[in-house]
Amino acid sequence: MIDVRPFSTLGGAEYGWLKAKHHFSFANYHDMSRMGWGALRVWNDDTISPFTGFDPHGHRDMEIVTYVRKGAITHTDRLGNVGRTEAGDVQVMSAGKGIVHSEYNQEPDDTQIFQIWIMPNKRHAEPYWEARTFPKEQNGRLTVLASGRTGDTDALPINQDAAVLGGSFKAGDSTTYTLGKGRYLYLVSTDGKIEVNGTRAESRDGVAISDLDSVEIKALEDTQVVLVDAPGLDAVAA
Template sequence: MIERRPFSSLGGADHGWLKAKHHFSFSNYHDGRRMGWGALRVWNDDTIASQTGFPPHPHADMEIITYVREGAITHRDSLGNEGRTEAGDVQVMSAGTGITHSEYNLEPGATRIFQIWIIPDEHGQPPTWGAKPFPAGERSGRFVALASGFKEDTDALPLRTNARVLGATLKAGETTRYPLEKNRYAYLVPAKGSVEINGIKLDARDGAAILNEPSLEVKALEDAELVLVDTAQ
């Protein structure tokens, strides 16, 4: 089962400094049919204006993954962590028992991110934050784990949940495959470009909710950049 969710069908909000689209119910947007997908709870497509951002605010008991598509985001938190994550790179905040953080676009132009929240398997753990570059060339033609709760994904940022966040870049005409185990929930969004996934076309920033597919065959119709979440129920 693959359900295409066109970008135009997503909920969202325009706050001036922030233009947000929500693949799942979030904040003032509520759709009872889109409350999450397996343990995946939030997938926000955010455009943040220059010299603006999210002031300090708290989180707890959530794995929060930020994939930077354009520009850069500057993070500060109550643990004393501070870092700038730029396009193509990823940061993970395991909110654990509680953390306060801010996220600002201090760049001269707009910053565009995917922010993904996954429900953790572990509770009562201390909060952590980390970031890592993932050069596009290293995920050319294949999916690479960017963040993962699986010990074998040694190059990925760690997650406290039975899930992977993966990235791939494909040239027009290229095809890649990704196997899915039984009862896994997958959600795929092209950050750029259009693709076919098991024969179903997705345009840039469309979502695909996937269940009971033994494998995914993704063909790029044009140069494409992909983000995929593979999670348990």
């Protein structure tokens, strides 16, 4: 199954300093048909105005992956972590038993991020934060950015048998991604049109995929692709 969810159909809200689009139910947006995709619970497409951001607030028992599309985001938390993550890079905050943090755009221009929440396979783990730079060359390949799968030793760790992947594609580039049994894929193209097994999606559309052995992702225009490969809800800690 391939279900394209056009950007125009996404939920969202505007708060002056923040323009948010929600791929799944979040905050004041509630759609029973879009409560998540397997263990993937949240995918927010946020635009944050200069010198504004999210004041200190808490999370627990959630794996939060932030992929920076444009600008940079500056993170601080009460564990003592401080870091600035730039466009094309990724940070992971494993909330575990509880963490208080803030996220600010301290840049002179808008910052755009994908904020991805994955439900963990264990509760009350020790919280942590980490960020990493990944290759940005347009090579038509997907790089594992964050993962809890066995064998993904070079990725930022998360507490779930899931993975977040990203890659830069030139128009005409294509790659094939193999799904495991019972897996749920969700992907978004950041800047250009793509095809997934011949089904077209526009920039920032969501593409929900399940019950397929593999998918071919083809870029019709230069773009970056971000993909989450998640297990079903039976893998989520009670």
